[in-house]
Amino acid sequence: xxxxxxxxxxxxxxxxxxxxxxxxxxxxxxxxxxxxxxxxxxxxxxxxxxxxxxxxxxxxxxxxxxxxxxxxxxxxxxxxxxxxxxxxxxxxxxxxxxxxxxxxxxxxxxxxxxxxxxxxxxxxxxxxxxxxxxxxxxxxxxxxxxxxxxxxxxxxxxxxxxxxxxxxxxxxxxxxxxxxxxxxxxxxxxxxxxxxxxxxxxxxxxxxxxxxxxxxxxxxxxxxxxxxxxxxxxxxxxxxxxxxxxxx
Amino acid sequence: xxxxxxxxxxxxxxxxxxxxxxxxxxxxxxxxxxxxxxxxxxxxxxxxxxxxxxxxxxxxxxxxxxxxxxxxxxxxxxxxxxxxxxxxxxxxxxxxxxxxxxxxxxxxxxxxxxxxxxxxxxxxxxxxxxxxxxxxxxxxxxxxxxx
Numbered sequence: 001x002x003x004x005x006x007x008x009x010x011x012x013x014x015x016x017x018x019x020x021x022x023x024x025x026x027x028x029x030x031x032x033x034x035x036x037x038x039x040x041x042x043x044x045x046x047x048x049x050x051x052x053x054x055x056x057x058x059x060x061x062x063x064x065x066x067x068x069x070x071x072x073x074x075x076x077x078x079x080x081x082x083x084x085x086x087x088x089x090x091x092x093x094x095x096x097x098x099x100x101x102x103x104x105x106x107x108x109x110x111x112x113x114x115x116x117x118x119x120x121x122x123x124x125x126x127x128x129x130x131x132x133x134x135x136x137x138x139x140x141x142x143x144x145x146x147x148x149x150x151x152x153x154x155x156x157x158x159x160x161x162x163x164x165x166x167x168x169x170x171x172x173x174x175x176x177x178x179x180x181x182x183x184x185x186x187x188x189x190x191x192x193x194x195x196x197x198x199x200x201x202x203x204x205x206x207x208x209x210x211x212x213x214x215x216x217x218x219x220x221x222x223x224x225x226x227x228x229x230x231x232x233x234x235x236x237x238x239x240x241x242x243x244x245x246x247x248x
Numbered sequence: 249x250x251x252x253x254x255x256x257x258x259x260x261x262x263x264x265x266x267x268x269x270x271x272x273x274x275x276x277x278x279x280x281x282x283x284x285x286x287x288x289x290x291x292x293x294x295x296x297x298x299x300x301x302x303x304x305x306x307x308x309x310x311x312x313x314x315x316x317x318x319x320x321x322x323x324x325x326x327x328x329x330x331x332x333x334x335x336x337x338x339x340x341x342x343x344x345x346x347x348x349x350x351x352x353x354x355x356x357x358x359x360x361x362x363x364x365x366x367x368x369x370x371x372x373x374x375x376x377x378x379x380x381x382x383x384x385x386x387x388x389x390x391x392x393x394x395x
Contacts, residue, residue, distance in 0.1 A: 013276065021280040114283045121280035129272040136272045141264035143272075163277035175281025184273040188266050203274065204265055211262065 002209040006095065007038035009202040010123070013185055018042055019092065020181060021119035026050050026089035030113070032076045032106065033096050037061040037069070043092075044069035050089075076106050087113050091120040097127060097160045098153050107166075108173040120175065124163035129187055142187065142207075149214060 011018070018039065027050050031040040034054035044052045044066035054061070055074040065071070074081070077100060091110045100106055110120045128146045129136065136143065153160040167180040186200030187207070264270070 010276070014278075019280075020278050021282075111283060116283050117285045119280055119282050121278065123276065123278045126275040126277070130275055131270065131272045133271050136270045140270055140272070141260040145261045163275065166277055166279040170279055170281040174283070176284050178279065178281035181278045183276050183278075185276055187270070187272045187274060188268060190268040190271050207265055208262060211265075 002206065002213070003035040004038050005202075005209065006206050007036070009185075009199070009206055010094070011042075012202065013183060013199055018046060019090070019121055020179070021090065021121045023047075023090055023119065026118075028088045028090075028115075029053070030088045030091045031055070032091065032093045032110070033057075033099055034061065034071065037065065037071060039092065039094060040069050040071070041065050076109065077101070079109070081109060081113055083113060085112055086115045089115055089118045091118075093121070094123040095125060096122070097124055097162070098158045101157050103159075103162055104165075104169040104173070107169050107175075111173045111175060120170070122166050122170075124166060125185075126163045127160040130184075145211075 014020075026047060029040075029043055029047065029050050029052045031037075031043070031052060031054040034040050034056045035058075037054055037056075040052045040054035041062075043050070048066075048068060050068060052066075052069045053072055054069060055072045055076060057073065057075055059071075059073055061071040091114055093106070093110075096103060096106070107120065107122070114120050127150055129140075129143055150160050167178055170178045185203050186196055188204040189197045189201040191197050191200055
């Protein structure tokens with residue numbers, strides 16, 4: 001599944017670190033928008049004394065999980081998270097881009113439900129690609145596609161591009177000791193460095209696998225393409241992937 | 249098969265993603281922050297009010313040992329924490345949470361010889377948006393045994 005794959009790639013990018021906040025024997029951990037639960041399950045193994053609550057709108061989580069991991073179907077946009085205020089030692093969100101109308105309000109709620117002295121952490125990708133050496137043309141198709149996606153997401157009131165605002169939002173809602181770490185993940189295996197090359201290869205796979213789902217969701221809802229129309233287009237895209245020799 | 253402009257465009261996207269001549273990258277941001285332990289506001293009234301009490305979680309115990317009340321508070325280790333004077337802490341605790349015999353077991357850290365105050369047990373200001381909050385932590389707890 002792509003989300004599990006993406007989680008693995010991010011683990012690889014962060015050298016296996018599940019979190020960057022300096023946690024000291026946390027007891028209550030919340031994973032907002034857990035998806036397939038990959039991160040929550042790893043945290044359950046890493047912190048056997050903690051209870052990991054992991055929420056998502058979709059019941060797509062596995063059932064054979066560590067005993068200290070609980071999956072809950074819930075909407076983090078709800079004002080009341082149905083737990084006591086100051087309940088969690090650590091709240092985590094990862095790649096929530098496009099999930100919420102107002103991510104700052106999620107951070108604000110996270111602040112409310114974090115214990116004093118506890119931590120909250122968010123990991124987000126910038127939607128648009130960057131380039132430092134001028135090799136990316138302004139009309140590079142992938143760049144145009146990300147811009148189309150951003151436009152569609154903004155039309156749907158679910159903005160994608162907010163990773164660069166996180167630090168300010170964290171400070172605004174009252175968090176202190178706010179840190180920001182930015183890492184670069186190459187779009188494909190163009191770098192010479194072996195680690196970065198491997199990372200880029202994985203990331204390209206992640207994007208290619210996600211292309212269909214992202215496009216289906218936003219192009220149909222926002223631009224009104226019919227399902228048949230989209231399916232025909234992506235049948236064609238499936239064969240183009242084979243032509244490109246990308247069946248890794 | 250007739251290809252529309254959009255179909256060709258989407259094929260080009262996939263090809264562009266694997267184009268090694270374009271040295272593009274994605275930026276991944278990780279941001280983490282800590283909720284403050286103790287108020288840094290000089291104007292804050294730390295005396296609990298009725299509204300504070302209403303937020304206490306049922307069944308939680310905040311019960312300092314009288315013989316430990318005179319113990320000097322250890323120096324605060326964590327940054328951004330304010331060391332609490334013993335007298336003020338005593339006023340706070342004794343006035344708002346009279347010693348009760350019911351449920352005197354400390355549930356959270358059974359190995360600790362002195363009753364500890366878990367952050368989740370601390371009564372809160374009524375508004376979640378209150379700019380400052382008063383709590384205890386391991387480092388600011390004046391009843392912590394200094395051995």
